[in-house]
Amino acid sequence: MLEELGVNPEHNFTFARLMKSILEYNPDFELLGPGSPFVSQNELELLGALSSFSRKKSRMQGEVASAQLPGAMATLFGACGMALRIGGVIMKSRPIPASTSLPDMEVRARSLHHHPRLRPAKVVDVIEVSPRLRRIVVTGVSLFDFPEGRPGHWVKLFLEASNNGVPVGRAYSILEWDAESRRMTFDMALHCGGPMSQWAANARIGDRLSICGPRGGLVENNTRSWLLLAGDESALAAIQAIMAQSTPEKELHVFIEVSRESEIIEIPARPNSVIQWLLRDSENPETSSTMYEAIRCSPLPNQSGGAWVAGESGVVKKIRQHLLRERGFNAEDVQAAGFWKKGEVDFKDLAVG
Structure with missing residues (x-):
């Protein structure tokens, strides 16, 4: 939906991270449906009113307005607002009266975790482990909910540049994953030819790529000695x-x-x-x-x-x-x-x- 509205895909995970934080702060918050204070599926009006959603919901329920949201929440609101401005999306709030119903509207909740699409990331460190092995560390906001997975699991890395319009991607195993700092480390073997090998040989801090996964990893059906x-x-x-x-x-x-x-x-x-x-x-x-x-x-x-x-x-x-x-x-x-x-x-x- 965000992409259809013209929002840069790089900002989709900012929205996902924001919604995750909202649900942790206010588990009763409803994104869509008759009980929600906003209509947001087609016009994405939710983000235009996020800074006041808690206050409006409290008024609808006849409660006293809650205290100011934590600083981290305010920061997320600002980041989402910036993403929408960059994407050229015009936002406005439209409250729904409590008695209003939405006929013929089917809402299906979809988890924001383990997003199957590409996760943008950038290189933050490059180390020459050996003449033919590069240790490359990447990070990104999009990795905020990256699953732990199994040991030895792999992802597919896609270069920002494309070859005749077709994204260049190869599978690489994850050496280390630090969920707290959102840092993912790869050891990439260099060989003659191949766009990913050439990229790894010349990788620099600040280079951008996208991540899809994880998959695979060690599966131990039985505990062996x-x-x-x-x-x-x-x-x-x-x-x-x-x-x-x-x-x-x-x-x-x-x-x-x-x-x-x-x-x-x-x-x-x-x-x-x-x-x-x-x-x-x-x-x-x-x-x-x-x-x-x-x-x-x-x-x-x-x-x-x-x-x-x-x-x-x-x-x-x-x-x-x-x-x-x-x-x-x-x-x-x-x-x-x-x-x-x-x-x-x-x-x-x-x-x-």
């Missing part, structure tokens, strides 16, 4: 996130494949974890199966465990088959997904979630 984590550079952020959120008692066996020794990074120490860094065959990168061979030859625990594997689609399939056929893993305890596939752009694997 140990967990196998395996992946290449594309899965490095997810592996670190899963390790950080695993209980100290759980035994972790981690295999990480990189192209060269300079790509080995420091991962915070964790009890009951064994990390093996694997160097990909640089002479035959297209046919290398370093990670598969390392797992196949590794003396993993005999008791039933869980597994999370991600990376190149063909390698991931071989590892999954090995775990099921030769290691005796239960199918429901093996989560394996191709994050990318040789020869394909923006590869999509349904197993990713």
Whole structure:
């Protein structure tokens, strides 16, 4: 509705944040319907009268006007008003008499949480973790209600610039999510070609992008005493996130494949974890199966465990088959997904979630 009225989509989450705060401050407030003091669905008149909604509602109920709203509320009102002025929306209040009914009007409440559309964000920090890995931190008002999700979950990032009118977007796992400061961190592997890789290599503070998600992440159907984590550079952020959120008692066996020794990074120490860094065959990168061979030859625990594997689609399939056929893993305890596939752009694997 906001977009149809010409409001910049970047300001939609300011409105959502405002409504969330209103409902927390006054749970009885009604946005639409016969009991609401405003008609707002078509003309969006609600925001034009927000600064006085509490006073008007109190008068309709025969109550004494409440004290001035908290400063944070006033700030939100001002932010929404600015968004509407930028969008060119003309606002005015139109109270409805208590006896008035609205015939033939069906109102369906829709949650403001977990908005499926794009969330605008901007880059606030860029760190060179290794020659081929960039740690990029973003934040934005639109992330105010971003769900915690599962460890290792991912989002799709879209560049502000477009390619022939088509938005450029790729999926990236979330390394860290700080809900209090609304800061989201990604580790982006750089490779030859690709618009997102080029952007990450040259990212600067202040760059803008949009976020859609989250999805996926580690699903543990059964609580197992140990967990196998395996992946290449594309899965490095997810592996670190899963390790950080695993209980100290759980035994972790981690295999990480990189192209060269300079790509080995420091991962915070964790009890009951064994990390093996694997160097990909640089002479035959297209046919290398370093990670598969390392797992196949590794003396993993005999008791039933869980597994999370991600990376190149063909390698991931071989590892999954090995775990099921030769290691005796239960199918429901093996989560394996191709994050990318040789020869394909923006590869999509349904197993990713």
